[in-house]
Amino acid sequence: MVVWPSRRSQMSIVTVAACLGLAACATTPGPTNPVQNPNQSKVAVGMVTHGQANDPFWAQAKQGAEQAASDFNVDLRYSAPPTTDPQAQAQLITDAAGQKPAAMVVTIPDPAVLAGPIKQAADAGTPVIVANVGVNQLDQVGALTFVGQDDALAGQQAGTAMGQAGVNRAVCVIHEEQNTALTDRCSGFQQQLAMTGGTVAVVHVNGSDQQGAQTAIANALTQDPAVNGVLATGIQGFSAASAAITGLNAGGRVKLGTFDVSVENPDDLTAVQNGEALFVVDQQPFLQGYDAVQVAAFQARFGQHPFRPIYTGPSLVTTDNAAKVTSLYQGLGKQEQRISVAMVTHGQGFDPFWALIRKGAEQAASDFNVDLAYASPATTNPDEQAKLIIEAGGKNPAAMVVTIPDPGVLTAPIKQASGSGLPVVVMNIGATLLDQVGAITYVGQDETLAGQEAGTAMAQAGVTHGLCIIHEEQNIALTDRCNGFQQQLSSTGGTVTVLHVNGSQLHDAQQAVASELQQDPSINGVLATGLPGFSAAGGALQSQNAFGKVKLGSFDVSTTNLTAVQNGQAQFAVDQQPFLQGYDAVQVAAFQARFGQHPFRPIYTGPSLITKANSAQVLKLYQGNAPVLVQQGGYPS
Structure with a gap:
């Protein structure tokens, strides 16, 4: 059984329990103890x-x-x-x-x-x-x-590019009969070109028979002289189409685009650079x-x-970026040149959540030959974080990773960095602010969706009136979690009350939760948006002997709330996988800095719902040498 601390002992565990959440505490971490490598x-x-x-x-x-x-x-x-x-x-x-x-x-x-x-x-x-x-x-x-x-979306992107080039009658070449991806590419292409009044005819060829494929495409172009665009759904189709267009001396009249990249014969990137092809749709194999x-x-x-799925494409390669993309394919896996990545978060050093993020980032830096410069403010102070972002940008790193808990303060310095040409990856919080700050993508959790996931779990547990605890006033992620929770629970006829507490004052936070439960006995579910709220809610429920009667759920993970899930005191924990979050953010930043390419859509590392069914396996990630491991953010074991 998880035993929540007495009032006297609560303050002594603030840095162990209350500082486990999304954005709770402060200071720069000291060296971590050596731990087992997973x-x-x-x-x-x-x-x-x-x-x-x-x-x-x-x-x-x-x-x-x-x-x-x-x-x-x-x-x-x-x-x-x-x-x-x-x-x-x-x-x-x-x-x-x-x-x-x-x-x-x-x-x-x-x-x-x-x-x-x-x-x-x-x-x-x-x-x-x-x-x-x-x-x-x-x-x-x-x-x-x-x-x-997303192959249908990739086809649409190709259709947009062809339409902008003046194509109104096109052929889409499928070189492998049974491959649904190629069919989806042509379908997306057809849909998009139709929006500008264009039409598309699909031609099926055998990609392993290049001469036969070339002849079939040449016949299609000869039979319909109105065709002024050809889209190949892969490298084999590109080779045949290029040869057919060249053989008919139609290079000026018929625009050529293709999927997938080759720097061998046929070399479609060189074709883009010299104007023989309009573009290549790259899915970054x-x-x-x-x-x-x-x-x-x-x-x-x-x-x-x-x-959610990781979408490595579509990424459009044109004359503007073909030379840089060529460097990727000529040196795949080669990372001799060390590059610098600045990472500025709002996470505090003695917060195990952020220590795990940093550990993931450091492991990615090691794997991808990156000089990682990590910084965070001593307290959850957005003005201090803004200053750190400006200082980091002034050192001219190859890329930057940032969090955006307070857009009002942080948007301007991040926009200044991206406006100077620095690739910026937003991590952990700020998914909706990419365009506003000029960032290339996001790695983290969809917070509203995560709140909805929690609402579904609470509703299935019979909760009709929930209490959602926000432990950090200015953090928009916590508000989004409560909003999603409220939306989902209301869809089943439930209601939600939002309670704001100070996560750094655990005793006062517990008293506030207890008071709310006493004043409204209809509350039968409590959702903590982070571990400080979880500790306060657990203490309140224990003091009122309300475990079971009032369901408890939490965001973010510690050995404490995982154990509570295992023994039934908590229904679930919503995990955004901080180690993977830090790792993927630096991986994306390094790839963009070297090769000008990044995943087409955000990488959502969460929400992942941890229940009694899978809590034992997840505990392996956070347990290891616990509590020292989790407290100090050691490499997951």
């Missing part, structure tokens, strides 16, 4: 794709997967059929699952053939990550998440392979994964 124990990940060994795209994806396997001590078992044969891939999936890996990564170009064996693996208890193609089949196959490109294995390894060890 990568010390090797895990096996089976990866089965439909990609061919002689395809440059899949060579890049495999290289990324192998790099992640090296970084995370993974026994990577990669396999692919010798031809684009879904039956052969299905057999490889069955064989891979039979080896009982800790997790699997699969592609699903043909759901009709592949869904069965993948579902069988997932049902047997193997965590499955879908990569590259198959985002719409996650529920069908029992997979956890997806890493890759190296990053795609890397992130898929990274997600699989994290899930295998700790039972956690990003809440």
Whole structure:
């Protein structure tokens, strides 16, 4: 049983319990104790794709997967059929699952053939990550998440670019018959071009028969002279289309665009640079392979994964950035040149949540040859954080990672940094402010959605009147959590009261919660938006002997609230996975600084709901040498 402290002992645990939340406390951390590295124990990940060994795209994806396997001590078992044969891939999936890996990564170009064996693996208890193609089949196959490109959206982006170039009649080339991703690309292209009055004809070719494919495209262009644009859905289609357009001497009249990047023969990036092609839609295969294995390894060890898919594309490569993107593909995995990344957060040094974020950031810095300059204010003072952001920007780092708990104070200095050309990644809080501050993307939790997740769990537990505790006045993330909670509970007829407390005054906060419960006996659920609120609410419920009668839930994780979940005193904890959050933020910043590329959409590391069913496995992440590990933010073990 978790025993909440008496009034006398409460103040002595402020830095251990109350400072575990999203943004509670202060000071610069001292050196952490050496702790066990989670990568010390090797895990096996089976990866089965439909990609061919002689395809440059899949060579890049495999290289990324192998790099992640090296970084995370993974026994990577990669396999692919010798031809684009879904039956052969299905057999490889069955064989891979039979080896009982800790997790699997699969592609699903043909759901009709592949869904069965993948579902069988997932049902047997193997965590499955879908990569590259198959985002719409996650529920069908029992997979956890997806890493890759939104192909319909990518097709729309291609349609926008073609329309801006004056294309009104286009051909979309599909080079692999059974691949649903290619169909989605053409569908998105067709939808977007139709919005400007354009039309699209789909041409199916055999990508492995280049001469036949070239002839088929040339015939389509000859039969319909009105065609003034060709979109290839992959490198093989680009090669055939380029040859067909050149053979007809139609390069000036017919615009050419393609999906996926090649710096080999055919070299579509050179074609963009010299004007033979308008653009390449890049889904960043190296990053795609890397992130898929990274997600699989994290899930295998700790039972956690990003809440939403990681979209590595679409990223449009044009004449403006083709030279920089070329450097990525000519030096994939090569990180000899050390770069600097500044990271300025509002998190306090003795707060274990922020210590875990910093530990993740430091591990990413090590993995990606980054000189990480981390800074945070001594107190939760937005003016002090703004000053640190200005100072960090003045040192001319290659990229910057920031948090935005107070937009009114922090927007201007961040905008000043991004306006100078510095790539800025927003982390932890500030997802809705990307355009306002000129940031490239966000890594963290969707706070409103997280509140809704908590509301769903509370409603299922029978809560009809909830109390939502905000422990830090100026933090918009906590307000968003309560708003989402309120929205979701009201959808089932429930109501929510919001209570503001001072998270640094644990005794007073507990008294405020207790008073609210006494004044309104209809309250049958309490949601803490962070660990200071959780400690105060737990103490109040204990003093009133109200555990069970009043349901308790919390945001963010400590060994204390995980134990409370295990023994039934708390219903759940909403985890945003701080170690992964810090890691991914620095990873994204480093990739952007080197190669001018980043995930197309935000990476949502949370919300991930921890209940009695999975709390024991998650506890492995935070326990280790607890309480010292969690208190000092040591590397998860």
